[in-house]
Amino acid sequence: MTARNRSGREEKKPRRRGVLGVTRTWLVAVAVLAAATGAALLFGAPNSSGTIQAKQREIASEQPEIILLGNSMLGEGIDEGLFEKLTGLSTYKWASGGSETAYWYVAVKNVIATCSYRPECLLLFFRDAFLTDPTNRVAGKYRDLIEQWTLAEEPLLDRLAYQSETGSRWARALEKAWPLYGSRRRLRNKAEGYLKAAMEAMLGVPSGQIARAADTALGDSKLDPERLNELQGAAEETSVPVFSEVVDRSLLPEIIRVTEDAGIQLILVRVKRRSDAMGIPQEPEMVEYIDALKAYLAERRIRILDFSDDLRIGIDLFAAGDHLDRGNGRPVFTRILAEALAAARSSPE
């Protein structure tokens, strides 16, 4: 495709070309694109109604009294069975690794609040100031996570979550206008799925074994904790915002409104991070932010359980990064949360 001859050397004197010759080449390229777009149309426009309905059916069949919603810090930190046993409340744990506010917003709005069965209580696990940052973790693979639960039109998500991601508004518009671009995630996932299935067949292992093996052999517990902390620190090196300046540009008010309308009690759970357990004092801006958040929630009669300075969760209970150790940390935090929840539910607001 490059202008090189058979020996791999560049041609010194480019031949003079006419506009017609160049146009011809690009017309063929455009025809290929048009054909690929047509093929993408055959698969239909991307929609997530199937996954939403499946999740709602799952929740409705389990009829949990409590739903725990969060990312891997919930996934690693809470033992669902033990929690059920300690609280006596049927529980559904929805932990999606890497998820943040934008994900939780669509999960609450499009799945939990519109499910035929509604739980009494929703515990939402968060850390630091990310609850009011709708732009956090909305690009790349995180976008795929979010898109599983979105509807065809998500104006608030478009306006708040995708606003600071360079070009993503354009990307969103392009997704709607160009079927090939709009269905790229689905096509890509399909291709990767076929490839994994073929590899599993070649290796003679059951379906889904590659993903499970990767979780075992390359899971978080196998990673170098020091480097993981460095990378995490570098990725999340942002200044703490002033709560009053960001709350109205966040998805938090809408999460509160949707749960209220659905008659679900929302409880926020602030998890402890490794840096908290190491005794590193929180920045004054973070303390101010959390105080303001608590005052904001109190006004709206929303409870918050803050474990960031709970001394029972020591550094020895952590595995890699901010994740609690499954063997030691998980049961301890599960007990602490169960106790705190029981106390919160029994005391007046």
Place this chain on the structure above:
Amino acid sequence: MSLTSLIYLGFLACVVALYWLVSRTRLRSWILLLASYSFCAYVHPWFAGILFYSTLVVYGGARSIGRSARPTLYLGVATTALLAPLVAFKYLDLLGSTTGWFLGLFGAEMSSATLGLVIPIGLSFYTLQGIGYLVDVYRTRSARQEGLLSVALFMAFFPRLAAGPIERRDHLLPQLQASRSWDWSHLEEGLPLIVVGLLKKLVVADNIAMYVDRIFLLQQPSVWLLVVGSLGFTVQILADFSGYTDIARGSARLLGIDLFENFRSPYRAVSPSDFWRRWHISLSTWIRDYLYIPLGGSRVPSRARFLLVLLVAMGLSGLWHGSGWTFLLWGFYHAVLLFAYHVSGRGGRWRPKTRIGMSLAWALMMGFTVAGWFLFRSPSVSWLVRSLSHLTWGFSGAEWVAGAGYLGMMLFFALPLVMVWVADTLYLRARWIRGLCLGAAIVLIVLFAQDAAQDFIYFRF
């Protein structure tokens, strides 16, 4: 500004349009200079300040060398002044942390505070290019001196600013100064290069990087996973860097300018010398012409001295890549390889005479290359030592399946490289086939590019 971003493509389109709209050569030079400084200052305005400082040093140094009776002194002063920002921005933290570690061995404590300076875009590349220019002026002592505008454009020309190719005075400057007229061949050759570059970077390198990064984040990987990770990185770094070079060359081509070819099928090399004639050619020839040969090259009287010359040249080449001891180790590793091949009579332009010999030599060199990339990609020397000292040859079933799965995915994402190679080898002249390949490449980019593209590896250098 990343070369894979829509912002860059829009910027390039504007510059190309403006460039060809005006006809006066001097005005075109000013347009390119303004565009280049805008490109440089896009991330931080002070990046342009460092570039301007280096330009002044090169311009002033060249004038002094050309006119003075003591050119060697001026060459030394200008080179030192040119290297100062590179040392300050790139190596001070490494020196500080290493000194602290060394003093720690004797019980002394030193603050581990680091400056954490951001390395200005392209600093490593334009510093070498500037030194090359000064040495060329010194060697020729020509009365002909380029003006400040030409030197500034030579240093800043934006398609190659961020990560090369490292250009030479004789090659780039005459092109920048020449008057030229629009030809559709600029478009016909430039755009496909950009598409191929985007394909290599966004589809091949970025996707493979996800798997490689995970493996090199493991605390103690098994041999199997290290092999998989190193093989993946071998493909990733070629796709990443040659992808950047293709975009840079394509962008320059749209302006009617030819940049150096930086890669010539490097993984077909049959010896270390052959490899360095094919990999990052503009750097390896720079090292050869301005460091290796002036140090004596292969004509030094003893083998020990030859090894020393290689260690210095390749060690500095390694360190140039990054302020980490793993890079130095990688440089030394290649120096030892070059030395071993040379003393066994397989240096220079040696090639096996039989097909079997060629295959064996290729396989051996490929193994050495992959091992070299393992050193290069290792996050730190301590990680490297820990991994190698606790290396486990056996592996669990999960490791085997996960590694095989990763390898399969990486091979899948490497397929476009094969597509490009086939298209290049067959040298597709028929326009409809070229159009077909371009269309297929764009479809692959649309489908498989990550939403959040990663920086080019060589941008960090």
